[in-house]
């Protein structure tokens with residue numbers, strides 16, 4: 532089967548899912564490359580045809596696919612388009628996110644021919660509490676690109692699209708997770724809950740540092756910050772993605788969650804990316 536169009540569909544507030552998706556698509560090397568970026572807004576209905584190879588990459592939030600990503604993907608449909616799905620997570624765990632994404636896209640007509648779980652720097656990572664800092668790094672991106680090349684070989688080996696076999700993503704190998712750090716993490720989370728320690732509802736803003744440049748307004752995926760009122764965040768719209776925190780040129784925004792230190796301490800051992808095809 533020949534490869535014509537390759538389309539990357541992504542939702543990626545802090546760009547790690549985007550970068551993984553781009554590397555996979557680069558490895559597949561289609562004639563034409565399209566991007567449907569759902570990060571900042573939803574889109575009109577799109578129906579992909581059988582001759583478009585679709586790559587979908589989204590972040591894991593709380594062991595699930597980011598709910599806003601799923602909501603925006605409701606506008607997508609396919610007629611058996613060969614599809615690669617990947618979830619990107621911050622080195623803790625992706626739990627059922629890959630399966631969830633698989634079921635979601637399969638019921639919308641996408642034919643999942645390959646899957647992957649990749650590590651991205653955690654949204655809550657800070658210089659004081661690094662969590663998978665700098666990932667995906669060069670090696671991760673090379674791994675993603677090589678995965679794309681393998682997908683390309685699989686597609687090219689099929690005589691027609693109906694001969695391209697799907698994949699059962701439940702059979703993907705889980706990364707190794709040492710027991711004691713996980714146990715420590717769970718014990719500390721229970722302790723925090725018992726003490727009634729809550730997650731902050733929105734990032735904090737240092738009003739002395741904010742220059743009202745508007746970066747956070749433009750890059751918030753859910754319109755939680757209004758132009759001209761950048762030091763205030765609408766908690767009912769904030770999804771805690773940390774795009775504004777990581778991108779603020781003045782470092783005026785911080786999201787001080789008590790989980791950052793726990794995640795940094797208990798998941799310091801870097802996990803491996805995994806693929807199935």
Ligand SMILES: Cc1cc2nc3c(=O)[nH]c(=O)nc-3n(C[C@H](O)[C@H](O)[C@H](O)COP(=O)(O)O)c2cc1C
Pocket residue numbers: 542543544545546547548549589590591592593594595619620621622623624625650651652653654655770771772773
């Ligand atoms: C609200 C929220 C929940 C998260 N939950 C998890 C999780 O359950 N497991 C994990 O390993 N990483 C988790 N992360 C980290 C992200 O999955 C990770 O940083 C990912 O690379 C972000 O993708 P993006 O750069 O495309 O936005 C979470 C991040 C956020 C903002």
Ligand code: SF4
Pocket residue numbers: 736740741742743744745746747748761778779780781782783784
């Ligand atoms: S990105 Fe930072 S400096 Fe710019 S408006 Fe937002 S908080 Fe202020």
Ligand code: SF4
Pocket residue numbers: 544733734750751752753754755756764768769770771772773774775776
């Ligand atoms: S205000 Fe909330 S939703 Fe908007 S970019 Fe910042 S953390 Fe993300």
